[in-house]
Amino acid sequence: MSTLPKVCYEIFVRSFCDSNGDGIGDLNGIASKLDYLHDLGVEALWLTPIHPSSTYHKYDVQDYTAIDPEYGSLDDFRRLLAGVHQRGMKLYMDLVVNHTSVHHxxxxxxxxxxxxxxxxxxxxxxxxxxxxxxxxxxxxxxxxxxxxxxxxxxxxxxxxxAMFWKGMPDLNYDSEGLREDVYGIVRYWLTEVGVDGFRLDAARHIYPPWLREKNIEFWEEFGQVVRQANPDAYTVGEVWAKAEEVAPYFKGLKANFHFDLSFAIQRIIATGKDAGLVEALMRDYRLFGTHNPDFVDATMLTNHDQVRIGSVADGNLDKMKLAAAMLLTLPGQPYIYYGEEIGMLGRKPDERIREPFLWTDRRDDPDRPRWIKPLYSRRAAVRAVSLQVPDPDSLLNHYKRLIALRKQHPALAQIVRPNLRPALGYDRKIIAYYRTHPTEPVLVIHNISGRTKLIKFGEEESSFNRILFQTQGTPTLSGSRLRLTAYSSIVLGK
Ligand SMILES: [Ca+2]
Ligand SMILES: [Ca+2]
The missing domain is CATH 3.90.400.10 (Oligo-1,6-glucosidase; Domain 2)
Structure with a gap:
């Protein structure tokens, strides 16, 4: 397997950046922001669907080999892909093959x-x-x-x-003709256009409930088609279910999103209490590993279908920093949902968790899409990128520092065969773990509560005395005693 991107980023295309003043985010807009993403440290982009479609979200595809003119042309896409590759990054398409549009x-x-x-x-x-x-x-x-x-x-x-909506009829993979057509689409994008992989929408619903057991076999065959087209190509499945149900999908797909982890972090942020996160993760890794020892655990705080982490945190920037520190120091291959890094807010309905990105504080910023008027991520509530760049304490710079840290330390960068072990004694207001490594292990501690915590190290923790990262400014470690302020995190090396 080629090197896996260490940090990925999900772009809801319509809301990211508008290049031509029609108010709709588009491919050329994304291309104009590649330096921003590269500078943030992102190594792969997942774009929500870009094929012709009658809805704003485009999860009902009318033509799998074309680009919706609202977003640009195939030439625009090829230019975007070239720009991504020039920066050493990867691009993953959203492939929606559980269903089509009724207009297909x-x-x-x-x-x-x-x-x-x-x-x-x-x-x-x-x-x-x-x-x-x-x-x-x-x-x-x-x-x-x-x-x-x-x-x-x-x-x-x-x-x-049609299990989602009558406008999106489900495809029937007992049809050999359909399988061949879909595999042809896969080969087209991988070999003729050169995309690096796919995010696979609704993977657990490929077969309807009365034939559910055929799902795994389908994705195994699909995985073979992908590997034949490009052995390095990447696949990540959306299996929105408990880890037990996700696990067998690793037989065919390289990566799957870890929804249980996403919800666990959200609960921690909302309640300030741990219910055994590290132990639950280690159990999930064992489950995943029984189906494929080289599974890739695709992690996220939220995606385009979930209440934004900024709103889970009730707009509290310290809690948002805590969530970021957890995501970016735990094992796996993290996906940042666009706007999480600047503290965007949003609650359901779906359009409200997909509001326009804020590039500058200008009222008439031409880059900012205008297809929907923001209700949550207004300029008064969320600081735009241009305001956060010069502020060393901003959420954006916190993300940037954490991403750099993750890439710099092999123990944090490890994706395959997750290296995780609990640290410290049990305390429901603290989450502490080792990222093990033969020569450079690290110790990570988060105070998930709203009060300063005084933590006494045991013998093993005491050997970690070098601060690699911390949320706030002044050092808080003296000997075997650590003082960790509310919602803050620390990463220690030997
Ligand atoms: Ca546009
Ligand atoms: Ca289906």
């Missing part, structure tokens, strides 16, 4: 003609068959609230299956 030509033909070769690209059943199978309703999941997934096609005795 496959579905348009399938719904018009039951004898179309595209009919079995989707799931069709009569009401009698649906009832006989007992699948008329589905259980709600964290990512899909639809209870009645079978939708009428006027004049058609059969209904089609």
């Amino acid at each position: 030509p496959w579905f348009e033909q399938a719904r018009l003609d039951a004898n179309s070769p595209y009919r079995n690209y989707y799931w069709w059943m009569t009401q009698d068959r649906i009832d006989a199978l007992g699948v008329a309703q589905r259980e709600q999941t964290a990512d899909a609230h639809e209870i009645n997934p079978w939708h009428a096609n006027p004049g058609d005795p059969e209904r089609y299956y």
